Amino acid sequence: MAATIVAGVGASLVLSAAPASATGIPHVQGGQTVPVYSYENAVRESVWVQTRLDNDRDGVPDKVAVDITRPREAADRRIKVPVILEASPYYSCCGRGNESELKQYDANGVITKQPLFYDNFFVPRGYAFVAADLAGTNRSTGCMDVGGREEVLSAKAVVDWLNGRATATYADGTPAVATRWTNGRTGMIGKSWDGSVANGVAATGVEGLETIVPISAISSWYDYQRYNGVLRAEDYPEYLHQVVNGRPAGVCAATVEQLDSGSDDVTGNYNAYWAERDFRPDARKVHASVFIAHGINDTNVTTTQFAQWWQRLDVPKKIWLAQQGHVDPFDIRRAEWVDTLHRWFDRWLQGLRNGIDREPAATIETAPGTWVDERTWPASAAKTTKVALGDGDGMTGTLGGGSTAGSRTWTDAPDLSEAAAVASPGTAVPGRVSFLSAPLTRPVRISGTPTVTLRVQVDKPTTELTARLVDYGTATRVNYLGRGEGITTLATESCWGASTTADDACYRDTAEAVVTSDHAVVTRGWQDAAHHVSLRFVTPLQPGRWYSVTVPMQATDQRIAAGHVLGLILQASDNEYSTPQSTGATIRLDLRGSSLSLPLAGKLPVPGATAPVVTTSSPAPARVAPPRFQPLLP
Structure with missing residues (x-):
């Protein structure tokens, strides 16, 4: 009998006996992954992945800081697990999720807390969770170029490392080899900027990236910072760089100058700078499946971002559209979202034929609290009417x-x-x-x-x-124009996965905010x-x-x-x-x-x-x- 962790909504960490899996893989039972590995005893480590870039111009290849949580028992049994990867610029400056969680480390610089529930929920189920600091942010070197080549390729380098095509070291300089514990099958997820990076990496066609889940994400940075030649805000790329920059003063001055000149506020033109940050023309290179979630009333990352990307993708795909603004579906329809995300990753990362790819592709909120499933999006009944x-x-x-x-x-x-x-x-x-x-x-x-x-x-x-x-x-x-963009944060909590004293899986509940x-x-x-x-x-x-x-x-x-x-x-x-x-x-x-x-x-x-x-x-x-x-x- 293998030990399993029973943890979920409101549950605490409990060890119980679990029957052996018919597949020979302990975490796969009944056609789905189940929590059999200890989250408390998981391997937690930090590595630095070397890229082929040097945009901070110090003569040393830029390195991406990567924090990993993975099941120890699987590694001990030489069971290689797939990876859920979130590459973000927000891990030290701004936080992730409705509660703005930050990464936390122990006195030796080893990760103790990963933001959001992904590690708590999925690591016991036979996944590794990997959180990468984009170039120029938190503990990574290089300079943040706001949607550009350095940003995308720094995240791609992590996928390459997970598949044995790039090198990494621990803090002491010793080699870190991912292929000892992962099969390289990687899924990227993230909201807002993080999801935009997932789109960009998928558009490179990198091998090993099997699925992406972009939430409220950008597919063209021009359309994010320009409305068909109309300026959204002055000096916006430079501002975003400043918000997330983790490098010492002056190190990235050349990059900031390039952001200023390349974005060309004066004319509002689409130029080579913006073409580099436009992932849509490379949709044909995407071979990963795609699960999009977006607020149909998102006025931050506006809806053309998902619509034009969705239309160009020729891969297995699924979409959730809510009536909120810039809100994660975890804070809109939590239980259904976690269940669907679990089945999606099981299908594309664990290879379990659970039928999710044969279900209706579109799930749409038609009115507060009313959801419907449809074959595709836009609605097949909608015809262009002049x-x-x-x-x-x-x-x-x-x-x-x-x-x-x-x-x-x-x-x-x-x-x-x-x-x-x-x-x-x-x-x-x-x-x-x-x-x-x-x-x-x-x-x-x-x-x-x-x-x-x-x-x-x-x-x-x-x-x-x-x-x-x-x-x-x-x-x-x-009420998507209200302070919560369509949600109200409540005083109660629910728990989604296993917890430790340093990293709990419990999050404030939310309710839809409505207005007549x-x-x-x-x-x-x-x-x-x-x-x-x-x-x-x-x-x-x-x-x-x-x-x-x-x-x-x-x-x-x-x-x-x-x-x-x-x-x-x-x-x-x-x-x-x-x-x-x-x-x-x-x-x-x-x-x-x-x-x-x-x-x-x-x-x-x-x-x-x-x-x-x-x-x-x-x-x-x-x-x-x-x-x-x-x-x-x-």
Whole structure:
């Protein structure tokens, strides 16, 4: 009989007898991995993996600090285990998870506490957990280049080491050989920046990386720091470098200069700097399976990041979409997430045929607490629907209907807030124009990426253009704009795995935060008009000339209830979700040459001659802080 650890929700560390596995592998029983190894007695060690890079220019190859927790009993029996790897810049500066956990070490510099539950839960089940400090952070050398070559290749080097293709040493300089205890099968996981690294490493096609689980992750750093030529925040790469930098003052000055010049705030162009940080063109190189999780209302790492990546991937894949913002599914739907993640890793790292790859690929939260499984995403029933912009009463236009040479004119109002722009769409508000559908006779679903094409005259060489889709109608919705981005942290705890005195597996419980409001923004989009030809260069507009400019909005999946009204709100620069470069332009919009494209399941009703009367008595929830100042933090 082998010893097993019984540990889970609210459980303590208990040793009990477990029957021998039919496979001969103690941690595989009944077609799944089970907790048979001691977490308290696990091997905990730190190694430094050598890379082929030297971007701190000290003449010595940069080294990645790697902290490992692995089952001792498996190693003693010469059972090689797969690896769950999280490569992060946050282990010493900012922490991981809802409780901002940091790595902790003993007096000898050996890891005693790994953030999050992955080691507590999976090590007893026959996995190793490996936490790597990205180049230039915590105990690693090199310099953090914010999504660039050094960052991605520093994490890739760890995968190479786990597969015997790179060298590493312990702190005393003696060799550390991973292939003595691992079979090299590696899965990368992480939220936000960590998940972005997983995307980047997968895009190298590195052998041994079998699966990735990117949570609220970036697939194009240009799209994270630019909205189609619109600047999100000034000096943002340099700021992010400063937040996570673990090197002495001045060591990384050359890298910071490269971040400043390469990112090119002045033009907003997509250039070689951004191409290096764009993983989407290399989606064809990905051979790892991919399990994406993202908040459909994430205004930090916006939804185009998962949508464009998902569409390009040609591998086994799965997706979870929640109504929250930048939130880990562990803090939304904890039990279901842990169970699904366990089955996913068992399938792709342990090789257990548990059927998860044959289940519906998409799990979507349609309303607070309501989840559905679907075959794929976007919804197969959603068809691209072109919606004309109608005249309406000459002030408030209609979605659908015709226009008799109608137009709208407005002047950029850079101080116009989102709340003011979307409120009471039937009234005159300087700096915005509005278009409304008729009240819906049946519910519809928007599933995918809406766009709006605007035929405009502009009296300046450029202007920023902002579009918002708004659901006008009272409903209880997830409060993703609140302080918790859709969750409330409770006083109670639940435990997910085994614990030690230094590293417990218990985390504060959470609940969905909801709000009842009579309208809410469904999705947003931004475009610099002078980038209407290409994001690679500026094409100044000539005053008096007509141009067609398409404003892509963020991908979404929302249901609009019967009786509600769908609204399109247009303005110029946006002072909340970007750093506006206002030119003070006046914009004339030709309605006949403009249209809204919706990925729509269902039909919008035929509009009347004028838009319905819509008033808002309660303000839409507002952000607790302007999103453009929101760093890419946990």
